[in-house]
Structure formats: structure tokens, C-alpha cells
Amino acid sequence: MLYHLFDYLNSIVDLxxxxxxxxxxFRSVMAVVSALLIVIYCGKGIIRALQxxxxxxSIRDLGLQGQLEKRGTPTMxxxxxxxxxxxxxxxxxxxxxxxxxxxxxATTWCxxxxxxxxxxxxFRHNKEGLQGKFKIVGQVGLGLIVGTVMCFSEDIVxxxxxxxxxxxxxxxxxTGETIITWSQNFRLSEDVIKxxxxxxxxxxxxxxxxxxLVGGNKTLAWILYVLVAIFIITAVSNGANLTDGLDGLLTxxxxxxxxxxxxxxxxxxxxxxxxxxxxxxxxNSGELMVFGAAMLGALIGFLWYNSFPAQIFMGDTGSLAIxxxxxxxxLCIRKELLLPLLCxxxxxxxxxxxxxxxxxxxxxxxYGEGRRVFLMSPIxxxxxxxxxxxxxxxxxxxxxxxxLAALTLVTLKIR
Numbered sequence: 520m521l522y523h524l525f526d527y528l529n530s531i532v533d534l535x536x537x538x539x540x541x542x543x544x545f546r547s548v549m550a551v552v553s554a555l556l557i558v559i560y561c562g563k564g565i566i567r568a569l570q571x572x573x574x575x576x577s578i579r580d581l582g583l584q585g586q587l588e589k590r591g592t593p594t595m596x597x598x599x600x601x602x603x604x605x606x607x608x609x610x611x612x613x614x615x616x617x618x619x620x621x622x623x624x625a626t627t628w629c630x631x632x633x634x635x636x637x638x639x640x641x642f643r644h645n646k647e648g649l650q651g652k653f654k655i656v657g658q659v660g661l662g663l664i665v666g667t668v669m670c671f672s673e674d675i676v677x678x679x680x681x682x683x684x685x686x687x688x689x690x691x692x693x694t695g696e697t698i699i700t701w702s703q704n705f706r707l708s709e710d711v712i713k714x715x716x717x718x719x720x721x722x723x724x725x726x727x728x729x730x731x732l733v734g735g736n737k738t739l740a741w742i743l744y745v746l747v748a749i750f751i752i753t754a755v756s757n758g759a760n761l762t763d764g765l766d767g768l769l770t771x772x773x774x775x776x777x778x779x780x781x782x783x784x785x786x787x788x789x790x791x792x793x794x795x796x797x798x799x800x801x802x803n804s805g806e807l808m809v810f811g812a813a814m815l816g817a818l819i820g821f822l823w824y825n826s827f828p829a830q831i832f833m834g835d836t837g838s839l840a841i842x843x844x845x846x847x848x849x850l851c852i853r854k855e856l857l858l859p860l861l862c863x864x865x866x867x868x869x870x871x872x873x874x875x876x877x878x879x880x881x882x883x884x885x886y887g888e889g890r891r892v893f894l895m896s897p898i899x900x901x902x903x904x905x906x907x908x909x910x911x912x913x914x915x916x917x918x919x920x921x922x923l924a925a926l927t928l929v930t931l932k933i934r
Contacts, residue, residue: 521610522546540611543785543808550607550809551816558603558820562596566824566831569593574641592829595637596821597837601630603817604810604844612809617674618851622810622844625661629756629843632657633835640834648835658756658843662749665847669748670741676711677853678790678800711802715740717853718799720860720930726799727856751855752846758865759842761872761897765909766829768899770822771917772864773841775924777818779861780848781811782928787852796931804852814844827910861927864920871898 525540539545570593604626612619636649669675715737719727729747730740763769786792788805821837824830833841845862849855859866875896883889894904902912 520614522613523615543805546611547781547808547812550611551812553607553610554603554813554816555820557606558599558817559823561602562599562820562824562831565596565599566593569595569831592832594641594832594834595634595836596825596831597630597633597637597833597835597840599824599831600817600821600833600837601626601840603820604813607813607816608810611813613806616803616806617668617672618804618807619810621665621668621851622807622847624664625752625843625847626840628657628661628664629840630836633837633839636835636839654757654839655753658753659749661843661847662752663745665752665850666741666745666748669850670744673713674803676713676802677716678711678802679714679716715744716799717856719856720927725797725930747855748850751850751858752843754869755846755849755858755862755865756839756842758862758869759845760835760838761868762865762899763833763838764897764899765903765913766827767822767825768909768913768916769833769838769841770818770825771913772920773845774815774818774822775917775921776845776861777811777814777848779924779927780845780852780854781808781815783854784808784811784848784852786931787854798931799853801852807848807851811848827913857927857930860923860930863923864916868897868899871896871901 522540529538573591574593574595605623608619608623614620632649632654636654639645640648715729716726717729718725728740729743730737733739733743759769759773762772784807785805786796787799787801788803788807790800792798793800818841821833825833842865846855846858849858849861854861871893874892878892879889893901895901899909899912899916903909
């Protein structure tokens with residue numbers, strides 16, 4: 520909004536400082552600072568309002584240390600995070616950018632699903648919340664929207680690296696003759712293309728085309744891509760939801776993830792860095808750095824209230840939205856195959872639940888009684904059952920997330 524306003528004013532009046540809005544770095548800094556201030560300032564008022572209306576979390580006694588002390592803590596705090604993301608993005612991002620629009624849609628879409636889930640839990644007093652099948656339908660719907668837009672939008676393109684022959688002249692010191700040699704240099708082509716290519720880590724040519732899996736058929740390739748988008752959004756969103764079980768855990772783990780995605784968006788959208796690092800150049804994707812900065816500021820600000828002892832829980836309003844945003848962000852910059860590494864904590868949390876339930880059902884069918892692999896799932900509760908204090912678990916998981924984030928960036932050069 521402000522970008523377009525100052526751009527217009529600058530075209531008719533020589534307004535001092537109006538040109539600053541053209542710089543991505545300036546708008547990103549403004550986004551992170553404004554998001555931080557919005558969440559910290561508005562958070563206190565929202566917490567008081569939730570307490571006044573007795574909108575608190577009902578806690579089941581699972582035998583976890585300090586669990587019952589959290590009874591009555593305000594929930595649905597994800598609204599604060601969403602507010603801290605959407606307002607700075609509307610103010611400082613380019614609203615005509617297709618990637619920004621996609622992420623705003625994803626934020627609203629997942630936020631509504633999570634809000635309905637929390638509403639049913641709190642106001643309808645139904646601990647199960649929104650039925651799982653309706654959550655899946657909502658996530659599949661978002662996957663269809665994102666995949667279809669990526670498929671048909673003319674604004675979503677890439678520029679490929681091509682080999683260019685380079686003639687080199689050297690002079691023989693003995694004979695004085697000129698020797699001509701040829702070498703192949705990689706550089707970005709001038710043409711933009713629509714493609715189903717994505718980034719794959721730990722291989723020399725770090726690009727993978729989904730069309731290879733269907734024999735080069737473009738129609739089938741885009742259908743496959745839409746199915747991948749649906750799977751990625753569903754998996755990451757639910758993985759984030761499962762991770763949200765301790766004070767500050769999901770918030771702390773998500774901060775390095777969002778930071779890396781913002782950096783990757785900037786590098787992929789900058790022709791100089793994309794050419795230097797030999798990574799996929801995606802025109803206009805650098806604008807997502809503003810969105811990433813806003814989300815980073817919102818998460819850091821929310822940690823102000825969500826760290827132990829939490830004054831507010833984000834609820835599914837926040838957890839489902841965070842996972843959905845991360846998934847769509849990665850799809851936009853074609854880094855979705857990096858998510859198993861970058862979101863390794865989400866992956867382990869989800870796998871611990873799948874393994875626990877699967878093994879329990881298998882042993883109950885075979886031996887007549889269910890047995891467990893972990894003391895409790897998701898896995899952060901397993902460590903809690905071992906007597907490890909939740910603050911230590913949260914910090915350790917955040918450290919692991921930082922390590923995984925660093926390894927994800929390193930994959931740009933490991934080939």
C-alpha cells in the first residue's frame with residue numbers, strides 16, 4: 520500500500536525520501552520492526568480481552584509436569600501472529616506481486632481453518648474441535664489453489680542457466696603465437712519459461728523436473744505438481760500443528776525456518792546472486808523477503824508472550840497458519856524438496872505420532888494389548904515424561920532447528 524502510494528507521489532512530486540520505498544531491504548526492515556511492535560503492543564490488549572471473556576485453554580490431565588498450572592491460559596493467540604503478518608505486508612509489500620498475493624491467501628485460508636477449530640473447542644466446548652476431514656478438505660483446497668496458480672499464471676516463470684561458449688586467447692611465451700581455446704561458461708538465459716522444475720539438494724545439478732517422472736508429458740507433470748503441492752501443504756501444516764505442544768516451542772522452531780526462506784527468496788529473486796550461486800532465478804520472488812521479514816517479526820514478538828510461562832497459546836489459529844505459510848512460501852520459491860531438512864523438527868514430531876499409533880494398533884492386534892515406542896507422542900512429550908523441563912526441551916529443539924536451517928543454506932553449495 521505504502522509502496523504504491525509513494526511510487527505515485529514520487530511520479531508527480533519530488534518528495535524527499537520517497538525513493539526509499541523502492542528498496543527491498545528498507546521495506547523488509549520496516550516490515551520486521553512494525554510486525555514486532557504490532558504484536559507486542561496489540562498482544563497485551565488481546566490477552567486482556569481473552570482473559571476478560573474467559574477464553575482459556577481446557578487442559579486434560581496427561582500426567583505431565585506443570586500441565587495443570589496452564590489451565591485457563593488464553594488461547595487463539597494465533598490471531599496476534601496473523602495481525603502482525605498481514606498489516607506490515609499490506610503496508611510495505613508490493614500488492615501486485617503474484618507471490619505476495621498467494622501468501623496472503625494462504626495466511627487467510629489457514630487462519631480461518633485454525634480459527635474454526637479453536638472456536639469449536641472454546642465456545643462449543645468440544646475438545647476435538649473441527650473434524651479432521653474438514654481440516655484436510657481445507658488444506659487440499661489451498662493446495663489446489665496454489666498448484667493451479669503456479670501452473671497457469673503467466674507471472675510465475677523462471678530463467679534457466681545455459682552454457683555459453685567463451686573464446687580465450689593466450690600467447691605462447693616461446694613462439695609468441697596466439698593460442699585460441701574454448702570453454703563453456705554457465706550464465707542465465709534471457710528467456711523466461713514456465714516449468715515444473717524445482718530445487719533438489721545434495722546433487723550436482725540441483726534442479727529436478729517433475730515432468731521426468733511422467734515421461735516428459737507436460738499435462739501430467741502439472742497434475743503431479745498440484746498433487747505435490749497438496750501433499751506439502753497438508754504435511755507441513757499438520758506437522759507444525761503437532762509441534763505446538765510446549766510454551767514457545769513452535770514459535771522458536773519456526774523462527775530459523777522463516778529466516779532461511781526469506782534469505783532464499785532474496786537470493787532466488789536477485790539475478791546477480793542467483794547467477795553467482797548457480798541457483799534457479801525466479802523473477803519477482805525477491806518480494807517475498809518482505810513477507811518473510813513480517814512473519815519473522817511477528818513470531819519474535821509473539822515469543823514475548825508465548826515463552827515459558829506462557830501468557831497466551833497460539834492455538835490452531837496460529838499453528839495451522841504457520842505450517843501452511845511455510846509450505847506455500849517454499850512452493851513459491853521452488854524449494855519444497857528442501858523442507859524435509861529445513862522442517863526436520865516438524866517431520867520428526869509427525870513421524871513420532873505415526874510410529875506410536877501404528878505400533879500400538881499392530882501390537883494390540885497381535886498380542887491383545889497395545890504397546891508403545893515412546894512414553895508419549897508427539898516426541899516432545901516423550902522427553903517431558905523423562906523429567907526434562909519444558910524450557911530445556913524448547914531451547915534444544917530450537918537449537919536443532921537452527922542447525923537444520925544452516926545445513927539447508929549450505930546445500931546451495933554442496934553439489
